[in-house]
Amino acid sequence: MSKIKVAVFGCGAIAQRRHIPEYASNPDVELVAFADPVLERAQKMAEQYGGKAYASHEELLKTEKVDAVSVCTPNYLHAPMAIAAANAGAHVLVEKPMATTLEEAQQMIDAARSNNVYLMVGHNQRLMPPHVKAKELLDSGRLGKVLTFRTAFGHPGPEGWSVDGRGSWFFRKEEAAMGAMGDLGVHKSDFIRYLLNDEVAEVAGFVGTIHKEGTDVDDNATCLLRMKNGAIGTLTASWTQYRGGDNSTVLWCENGVMKIGTVNGDEVIVELRDGSVETYVVGAMATNEKQVPSGVIDAFVRSITTQTPPSISGEEGKKSLAVILAAFESQATGRMVKL
Incomplete structure (x- = not known):
C-alpha cells in the first residue's frame, strides 16, 4: 500500500x-x-x-x-x-x-x-501506558464502583515549553481563548471521562489568573465534578507548579484505592481493603522534559490504514471541551453548571 x-x-x-x-x-x-x-x-x-x-x-x-x-x-x-x-x-x-x-x-x-x-x-492521556493499565484494572471490577476521585495536571507554564517562550500565543486570550484549562484541564476532563466510562453531569469551577503577570488567560483552575453515575471529585489545572508538577489521578473505590502517577509519575498502585498492595510500572508518561512517544500519531495513522474510526473522535473531544467550558461558565456566574 x-x-x-x-x-x-x-x-x-x-x-x-x-x-x-x-x-x-x-x-x-x-x-x-x-x-x-x-x-x-x-x-x-x-x-x-x-x-x-x-x-x-x-x-x-x-x-x-x-x-x-x-x-x-x-x-x-x-x-x-x-x-x-x-x-x-x-x-x-x-x-x-x-x-x-x-x-x-x-x-x-x-x-x-x-x-x-x-x-x-x-x-x-488515554494512550499513556499507566493510564491504559489503570483503565484495564478498573474495568476488571476488582475495585468496585468509583466513589470519589481527584485528577490533576500542573507544570510551570508554557514559557519553558513554547518555541516563543514568554511571548507565546498561549498567553494571548484572542489566540488561546483559555489558558491552563485549555492546555491541561481538558486533558484531564477527557481522561476522567475515559477512565470512569462516564459523563460529567455537573461542574463548579474556580478559574483565575493568580500569578502569571501581564496575561488575561487563566493560570489555575480547581473544579468540582459530579459524574452521571454519582461519583464526585476534583479536577485541577495549573501553570504555576514551579516545583513538583503533577499529572496524577487517585480513585477511591468500594474495594480500595487506585493511585496513578502519585509517586514517580509513571506507576499504578492499587491498595485493596484487605491490606494487599499491588504496584504496576508499565511505561513512562510523556512529559515536557521526557518526550516519550505519545501514541497519538501511531493511533491516527492506524485508523487511516485500517479504515477504523478513531476512538478519540471529534465527538469525544467535544464532550471533554464541554466540561472545561462549563467551568468557565461556573466561574462567571457563580453557579454550578449542568451538562
Whole structure:
C-alpha cells in the first residue's frame, strides 16, 4: 500500500517535539508539506524531514494533495484549519482543545462527516501506558464502583515549553481563548471521562489568573465534578507548579484505592481493603522534559490504514471541551453548571 501523505499546519513546539518526529518514524507515512506563518520554521522542518514549506495552510491545500493533516496551531485556528483540511478531503488530527467553542467543535465534526474523513483529537492521556493499565484494572471490577476521585495536571507554564517562550500565543486570550484549562484541564476532563466510562453531569469551577503577570488567560483552575453515575471529585489545572508538577489521578473505590502517577509519575498502585498492595510500572508518561512517544500519531495513522474510526473522535473531544467550558461558565456566574 502507498504511504499516507501527511501535512502539518503549525511548526511550533508540539509539532517539532511530537507530531513531526512521530510521523517521521512511522513507516506508513510520508511527510510532504509544512505550513507556518513564520516561513523559516516550516522551511527548517522541510529541510530536516523532506517535503515543502508554505507560509499558509490555504496555499498548502491548494498546491498539495494530502491524505492527512495535523493541526498544531494556536487554539483559535483549530476549527477553521481542521474544516479546510476536511473540505480538501484529508483526515484530520487536531491538537487539544479541539476548538474554542462547542459550536466550532460541532462544525468540525460535521465537516469531517460530510467529507467522509476521520477527525481525531490529540488527547494523548488515554494512550499513556499507566493510564491504559489503570483503565484495564478498573474495568476488571476488582475495585468496585468509583466513589470519589481527584485528577490533576500542573507544570510551570508554557514559557519553558513554547518555541516563543514568554511571548507565546498561549498567553494571548484572542489566540488561546483559555489558558491552563485549555492546555491541561481538558486533558484531564477527557481522561476522567475515559477512565470512569462516564459523563460529567455537573461542574463548579474556580478559574483565575493568580500569578502569571501581564496575561488575561487563566493560570489555575480547581473544579468540582459530579459524574452521571454519582461519583464526585476534583479536577485541577495549573501553570504555576514551579516545583513538583503533577499529572496524577487517585480513585477511591468500594474495594480500595487506585493511585496513578502519585509517586514517580509513571506507576499504578492499587491498595485493596484487605491490606494487599499491588504496584504496576508499565511505561513512562510523556512529559515536557521526557518526550516519550505519545501514541497519538501511531493511533491516527492506524485508523487511516485500517479504515477504523478513531476512538478519540471529534465527538469525544467535544464532550471533554464541554466540561472545561462549563467551568468557565461556573466561574462567571457563580453557579454550578449542568451538562
